[in-house]
Amino acid sequence: MADNEATVTEEEPKVLTDLEKVGEPAVPRKKPKDVHGDELTGSIKVPKVEENVANHKPYLCKPVTMEKLGFPADLREDWHDAAIAKMADLLKKYKSLQVYMDICVKCGSCTDKCHYFIGTQDGNNMPVARAELFRKVYRRYFTTEGKILGKLAGAERFDLDLLGEWYSYFHQCSQCRRCSVFCPYGIDTAEISMAAREIMDHIGVGQKYTNDIIAKVHDVGNNLGMNPKALKATLESTEEDLEEETGQKIRLPLDEVGAEVLMVTPSADFFASPHVESLLGYAKVFHQAGISWTFSSAASEAGNFGMFIGNYSHMQKLASRVNDAIREIKPRRLVVGECGHAWRVAYSFWNTIIGPFDTLDPKYKRPQHICEFTLDLVKNGGIKLDKSQNDHLVPTMHDSCNVARGARMGDKPGGQFTIPRELIKASCNRYVDMDQDTIMEKTFCCGGGGGLLTDDLLELRVQGAMPRMQAFSKVQETHGANFIALICAICKAQFTKILPKYGVSMEVAGGVHQLIANAIELGAKQ
Amino acid sequence: MSFELNGKTYETDDDGYLVNLDEWTEDVGAHIAEMEGVEMTEAHWEVVNFLRGYYEEYNIAPAIKILIKEMKKMFGPEKGNSAYLYDLYPAGPALQACKIAGLPKPTGCV
Ligand code: SF4
Ligand code: SF4
Ligand code: SF4
DSSP states (O other), X not given: OHHHHHHHHHHSOOXXXXXXXXXXXXXXXOOOTTOOOOTTTTTOOOOOOOXXXXXXXXXXXXXXXXXXXXXXXXXXXXXXXXHHHHHHHHHHHOHHHHHHHHHOOOOOTTTTOOHHHHHHOOGGGSHHHHHHHHHHHHHHHHOHHHHHHGGGGTOOOOOHHHHHHHHHHTTSOOOOOHHHHHOTTOOXXXXXXXXXXXXXXXXTOOBHHHHHHHHHHHHTSSTTOOOHHHHHHHHHHHHHHHHHHHSSOOOOOBSOTXXXXXXXXXXXXXXXXXXXXXXXXXXXXXXXXXOOEEBOSXXXXXXXXXXXXXXXXXXXXXXXXXXXXXXXXXXXXXXXOSOHHHHHHIIIIIHHHTOOOTTSOTTSOSSEEHHHHHHHHHHTTSSOBOGGGGTTOOEEEOXXXXXXXXXXXXSSTTHHHHHHHHHHHHHOSOOOOOOGGGSGGGOOOOSOXXXXXXXXXXXXXXXXXXXXXXXXXXXXXXXXXXXXXXXXXXXXXXXXXXXXXXXXXXXXXXXXXXXXXXXXXXXXXX | OEEEETTEEEEBXXXXXXXXXXXXXXXXXXXXXXXXXXXXXXXXXXXXXXXXXXXXXHSXXXXXXXXXXXXXXXXXXXXXXXXXXXXXXXXOIIIIIHHHTTOOOOOSOO
């Protein structure tokens, strides 16, 4: 008897907690017959991912980190009511969210415009279907028809299964806003997905990758978790490399009070390849232009993952580090390095949440993008570029979605497209653009944005990169393109990892300032 | 997640990286290596030991460029290059060697 009992307990399947159930992979949905989503597929197939990854199910955030960020450690007992209350809150706070809930006419224009839908062919990844997960709940609790007619009116009770779908599909959206470009009403699914994540964190369902990183910035100062001592050592070591390469003392200053320019860049630039090649580019530009500059250990991160989880107060707290640095360094100018979502936060939010930047010189944009900064120098002769140094390269530009659709650059509309391209063309003799439907405001995300750049989502990342790979392979064939120029740390990391899976060398991905670093003429000016 | 070795349980994160750095011993390192399918030789230990030393001082793993440069300084150019390191650790020196060294997984926009 006793033995029997023991055997029985052993064989009993592991009982999942409610939270664990939420974290289970969701079941994909067949795509509707009339939706193709293969307009861009053609010759490129999505490679199989060999690694043992849990498909499309990002790890849940651990209780300690949740608490650190001020979220419940576990799925709240009263999660249902708390979620609805939070939704009411957000609908009131963000008028646009309320509008997006009501105005979708199910016209279908957005269905095949999402790279994750194209790559996964999972019907739930059609932007309208993704938003529908949110809308169902909205209708049930906030509309009269929904309250009375329920399912008939497309309304659904928020239960554990639906929450599980939320967790899965709002983490298969990189918040790239491509769908909104094709929507006649401009419905922005990215905003819906941010709101969904905000609600989930609020009831105790967080995603590990993003939340760990936010906690790390609060603790140590940057996404990498590189403390000031390590940062200093890393910069010094990089200065040595620069001297070896160029024979000149090119500095990477840190915490230098009174520098003209405070440079805020993604911490990946200090650490990873190819990111660091752009760091060398920044340093050479400042050096040659003779403009004093510095990084700051208080603001050693431009990125701001607070945006990915739709959490305003974390976004603000993360951004406030820039203010600390301004107070300390007292610069006249503020320049931001190559980072897509960081530029969106800097361009669209900094002035509201941490501005106004009264102490900075109003002659310059506050803040200014490094591409703008460098292009000005190219134009006014502050630096000279020798294009022949890049003759081995045929670059093409991958517009980062957050720069393309979430920000601008320079003085003219579309500056975010023309400025980086002008810079590339100023440093290279050859250049080719990818298919018009895949660049500029219609650019495809790299597949790793929005807090999805984590190995537990590797399969999704490979699938989501497919439309971009398709467009690249075309210019590879027709023009011999062999360099994808980037201005985003996430794009750089994503491509470095994903390119080899598509049979392309990881060296093909690099920063715009990597091209500048190759081409810049150093030494005495004539 | 966790694994057992000689009757002791070691806690790891979801990707199998040791949670408590202080629990690391050479045996633990060798065990993780075995799970990774890496056969540890003298050359492998050189990398692991360097990583641990660097981490002790800086609380973070070194940038790959620094790893390469320091390996070069200590062991000469034939060991101070990326191809050599990828040979030793096919899943990438940053990820795999850190894992075996008991260091946390490097994350961020990398
Ligand atoms: S925002 Fe981007 S990732 Fe999200 S649904 Fe729209 S196209 Fe897809
Ligand atoms: S394009 Fe806009 S209105 Fe049409 S289905 Fe998509 S979200 Fe709805
Ligand atoms: S990673 Fe780059 S391409 Fe992808 S979401 Fe961000 S800015 Fe866009």
